[in-house]
Amino acid sequence: MSKDKVPTIGTLDKPENLNDLLKQDRGDDCLPCRVVGGGAFLGLAAYSYFSGTRQLERNRAQIVASKSMLGMRSRRFGIAATSMGLAWLGIWRLFL
Numbered sequence: 001m002s003k004d005k006v007p008t009i010g011t012l013d014k015p016e017n018l019n020d021l022l023k024q025d026r027g028d029d030c031l032p033c034r035v036v037g038g039g040a041f042l043g044l045a046a047y048s049y050f051s052g053t054r055q056l057e058r059n060r061a062q063i064v065a066s067k068s069m070l071g072m073r074s075r076r077f078g079i080a081a082t083s084m085g086l087a088w089l090g091i092w093r094l095f096l
């Protein structure tokens with residue numbers, strides 16, 4: 001018989017710390033990878049905001065004439081929220 005140490009029930013019942021597991025799973029990330037990834041998200045945020053706003057203004061007359069429940073304000077908010085979400089992902093990728 002082997003003389004391996006058998007864990008007690010108390011140690012088996014205790015869950016592992018989630019933060020420790022996430023740190024182990026994360027792995028190393030190089031600086032150029034962070035810069036390229038963060039820059040891509042920030043660029044995508046800027047592109048989506050400016051192109052979305054431009055298309056929204058271009059189709060303003062059709063949107064107002066359609067009397068849709070989603071007017072200009074909610075569409076602007078949607079474009080801004082999407083762009084802010086992408087910008088947050090870029091900042092998170094760069095610094096966090």
